[in-house]
Amino acid sequence: MISGTVIKGARILGAQPQDILISDDVITEVGVGLSKAGAHVVDADGLIALPGLVDLHTHLREPGREDAETVETGTLAAALGGFTAVHAMANTDPVADSAGVVEQVWLAGREAGHCDVHPVGAVSVGLRGEQLAELGAMADSHARVRVFSDDGKCVSDALLMRRALEYVKAFDGVIAQHAQEPRLTQDAQMNEGELSGVLGLRGWPAVAEEAIIARDILLAEHVGSRLHVCHVSTAGSVELIRWAKSRGVNVTAEVTPHHLLLTDELAATYDPIYKVNPPLRSRDDVEAVRRGLADGTIDVVATDHAPHALEDKESEWQEAAFGMLGLETALSVVVAAMVETELLDWAGVADRMSIRPARIGRLSGQGREIAAGMPANLTLVDPSARRVVDAGSLASKSRNTPYVGRELPVRVVHTLLRGKPTVLDGKPA
Amino acid sequence: MTKHLISAGDLSRDDALLILDTATQLARLADRPIKKLPTLRGRTVVNLFYEDSTRTRTSFEAAAKRLSADVINFSAKGSSVSKGESLKDTALTLEAMGADGVVIRHQASGAPHRLANWIKGSVVNAGDGTHEHPTQALLDAFTMRRHLGNLESRRVAIVGDVLHSRVARSNVLLLNTLGAEVTLVAPPTLLPVGVEGWPCGHSFDLDSVLAKTDVVMMLRVQRERMNDSYFPNAREYSRRYGLDAARMAMLPEHAIVMHPGPMNRGMEIAAEVADSMRSVIVEQVANGVSVRMAVLYLLLGGNVSAIGAESSEPSTSSERELEPADTGQRRRRSDFAGEEA
Ligand SMILES: [Zn+2]
Numbered sequence: 001m002i003s004g005t006v007i008k009g010a011r012i013l014g015a016q017p018q019d020i021l022i023s024d025d026v027i028t029e030v031g032v033g034l035s036k037a038g039a040h041v042v043d044a045d046g047l048i049a050l051p052g053l054v055d056l057h058t059h060l061r062e063p064g065r066e067d068a069e070t071v072e073t074g075t076l077a078a079a080l081g082g083f084t085a086v087h088a089m090a091n092t093d094p095v096a097d098s099a100g101v102v103e104q105v106w107l108a109g110r111e112a113g114h115c116d117v118h119p120v121g122a123v124s125v126g127l128r129g130e131q132l133a134e135l136g137a138m139a140d141s142h143a144r145v146r147v148f149s150d151d152g153k154c155v156s157d158a159l160l161m162r163r164a165l166e167y168v169k170a171f172d173g174v175i176a177q178h179a180q181e182p183r184l185t186q187d188a189q190m191n192e193g194e195l196s197g198v199l200g201l202r203g204w205p206a207v208a209e210e211a212i213i214a215r216d217i218l219l220a221e222h223v224g225s226r227l228h229v230c231h232v233s234t235a236g237s238v239e240l241i242r243w244a245k246s247r248g249v250n251v252t253a254e255v256t257p258h259h260l261l262l263t264d265e266l267a268a269t270y271d272p273i274y275k276v277n278p279p280l281r282s283r284d285d286v287e288a289v290r291r292g293l294a295d296g297t298i299d300v301v302a303t304d305h306a307p308h309a310l311e312d313k314e315s316e317w318q319e320a321a322f323g324m325l326g327l328e329t330a331l332s333v334v335v336a337a338m339v340e341t342e343l344l345d346w347a348g349v350a351d352r353m354s355i356r357p358a359r360i361g362r363l364s365g366q367g368r369e370i371a372a373g374m375p376a377n378l379t380l381v382d383p384s385a386r387r388v389v390d391a392g393s394l395a396s397k398s399r400n401t402p403y404v405g406r407e408l409p410v411r412v413v414h415t416l417l418r419g420k421p422t423v424l425d426g427k428p429a
Numbered sequence: 430m431t432k433h434l435i436s437a438g439d440l441s442r443d444d445a446l447l448i449l450d451t452a453t454q455l456a457r458l459a460d461r462p463i464k465k466l467p468t469l470r471g472r473t474v475v476n477l478f479y480e481d482s483t484r485t486r487t488s489f490e491a492a493a494k495r496l497s498a499d500v501i502n503f504s505a506k507g508s509s510v511s512k513g514e515s516l517k518d519t520a521l522t523l524e525a526m527g528a529d530g531v532v533i534r535h536q537a538s539g540a541p542h543r544l545a546n547w548i549k550g551s552v553v554n555a556g557d558g559t560h561e562h563p564t565q566a567l568l569d570a571f572t573m574r575r576h577l578g579n580l581e582s583r584r585v586a587i588v589g590d591v592l593h594s595r596v597a598r599s600n601v602l603l604l605n606t607l608g609a610e611v612t613l614v615a616p617p618t619l620l621p622v623g624v625e626g627w628p629c630g631h632s633f634d635l636d637s638v639l640a641k642t643d644v645v646m647m648l649r650v651q652r653e654r655m656n657d658s659y660f661p662n663a664r665e666y667s668r669r670y671g672l673d674a675a676r677m678a679m680l681p682e683h684a685i686v687m688h689p690g691p692m693n694r695g696m697e698i699a700a701e702v703a704d705s706m707r708s709v710i711v712e713q714v715a716n717g718v719s720v721r722m723a724v725l726y727l728l729l730g731g732n733v734s735a736i737g738a739e740s741s742e743p744s745t746s747s748e749r750e751l752e753p754a755d756t757g758q759r760r761r762r763s764d765f766a767g768e769e770a
Binding site for chain 1: 537543557560561592625627
């Protein structure tokens with residue numbers, strides 16, 4: 001009978017090869033030359049071991065748009081991307097603004113079993129930005145919600161934002177703000193700059209993001225609460241967050257893989273595969289968010305995985321939906337943008353994609369050190385592999401990846417969730 | 430010559446001159462009793478109009494018919510388009526009909542780019558959103574050349590709602606290619622962000638520009654823009670940026686006044702200016718057909734090398750090329766196929 005697992009020769013965070021011994025759902029020993037009678041042996045020769053990745057920002061689309069993604073397909077995509085936990089955004093139909101809906105999503109995640117699903121609760125009823133949703137009931141539910149967001153929409157009302165920040169202090173929650181001043185971005189289509197003028201696409205100015213971030217930093221400071229800034233995309237936003245942290249404000253921030261790699265020049269194709277909210281920005285902005293992530297101003301990488309049905313992307317630019325897939329390519333893109341450029345090492349990748357997001361989401365069982373006594377959530381990565389992205393081979397139900405035909409580095413080989421493989425040899429276990 | 434005409438920026442200087450010279454020859458033919466040429470016989474041109482624009486549609490229709498093409502009008506009203514059929518499905522339908530060329534007018538910037546991905550034929554942009562309207566720029570350049578000759582170093586002021594104007598974008602690109610010096614004039618709110626990087630100058634002060642201008646082109650300004658605070662109200666707009674008789678008097682003797690239409694008389698242009706001797710607005714409309722004939726001819730059946738060689742000595746050889754239906758058409762087709770490969 002098989003009892004436990006031995007992972008042989010894994011380079012933990014890129015260090016010298018070691019073996020990892022796992023019993024049930026816990027790492028029991030880390031060292032050289034480990035073995036255990038009857039244990040399942042996983043050959044990890046040459047592979048990098050990371051704590052299982054944690055995504056703070058995933059759209060699973062269930063309930064409501066099961067034609068684009070389901071909890072089953074989305075979490076399978078997550079596991080294949082090396083994730084052991086994802087936060088499912090609240091902008092579903094119905095909106096996840098009540099204990100009932102968040103528990104439904106949480107349960108669907110448990111049934112799927114590919115990774116942990118932590119529902120994000122809506123800040124306002126129906127994402128309408130008018131009245132607080134039952135934040136306490138969602139926090140107290142089985143889903144134990146700690147992250148609240150109207151993502152997709154900005155909590156633009158300053159008073160509602162202030163109240164939300166204050167209210168979640170009672171259960172150590174955090175407000176994750178989608179920073180987009182609505183009036184400055186009415187019908188906006190792409191980054192506002194010389195190119196938007198030339199293409200005749202309505203501009204989305206950086207200031208529309210930065211003005212909200214500046215306001216929210218001041219509000220968070222004033223009420224002494226915890227603010228998380230979603231998908232930071234501009235150099236000015238990075239500056240503001242750096243300033244806030246220097247003042248001791250309790251603010252964290254995320255950047256998406258696509259904002260680390262892609263620029264607004266892609267809009268010149270008018271192919272809505274590159275249409276995303278916030279929009280792809282300039283080369284200078286990409287440089288700034290990379291530097292911000294490297295120096296820790298930006299705490300985490302979050303995918304903003306946003307599946308869309310084919311017909312919602314195969315259209316005119318202005319008619320198309322915002323968003324792109326992210327889960328299955330996130331680690332590769334981060335390696336391309338941050339590791340190959342020597343801005344982060346593997347320990348840095350683990351910090352920004354697992355440890356810090358778990359801490360922000362208050363997930364005690366995720367994002368832990370790879371050491372004896374810790375939960376056995378692991379991702380094993382082949383650092384020398386390269387692959388050309390093929391939309392047809394993705395596990396996601398949707399195909400809207402902007403990386404089709406691009407060669408990207410590294411491959412997730414195995415993923416273990418509490419000692420149990422969810423991915424083996426790059427395939428669903 | 431490019432396969433599609435989506436942006437005025439697609440045209441090299443040689444391409445643009447070839448179209449304009451060809452249009453000149455076609456205009457001359459149009460004065461004769463038999464106006465129809467057999468050039469595009471057996472070819473299908475689809476007018477795919479998602480926006481109402483009778484003027485542009487009938488201009489393209491007349492152009493295609495004078496070249497003997499089969500014309501299908503696929504308008505948004507009364508077709509599957511209005512029932513929500515996607516642009517892609519419509520494109521596949523047009524492909525099945527065997528469209529050799531599709532003339533598209535669409536409210537979304539970039540729609541012609543998308544269409545070009547889905548059909549094999551040539552795409553002609555007849556105006557997309559706030560992006561471009563290249564045949565309007567061509568007919569404007571054609572009209573300017575008639576009055577001013579070579580456009581090299583000629584000064585053109587384009588005045589009004591540049592931000593939302595596809596005509597302005599195409600004119601800036603084409604006139605720059607043709608060597609003219611363009612100045613955009615508008616309140617700062619109606620100039621696009623990043624206009625400093627465009628191949629033209631800009632000014633917020635119309636009066637300071639007029640005395641040094643060979644062509645002043647007034648753009649339509651919708652009154653409703655004031656609701657979005659682009660300017661306080663129509664009165665203030667026309668006081669600062671409208672072309673009235675007093676301002677027209679500041680223009681040099683030879684300068685002409687243009688407007689792509691439809692005009693807002695009393696807003697951006699005073700009635701006495703629109704109807705004055707300097708105004709070439711009616712002529713612009715008439716020139717549209719010749720220019721669009723040239724575009725369709727060159728994209729769908731034209732022979733680049735043959736016509737291109739003629740542009741140095743325009744009149745005689747070109748008419749030989751255009752008039753005799755049979756031989757000319759065979760030559761053009763074979764050359765066209767060779768060009769595609
Ligand atoms: Zn968002």
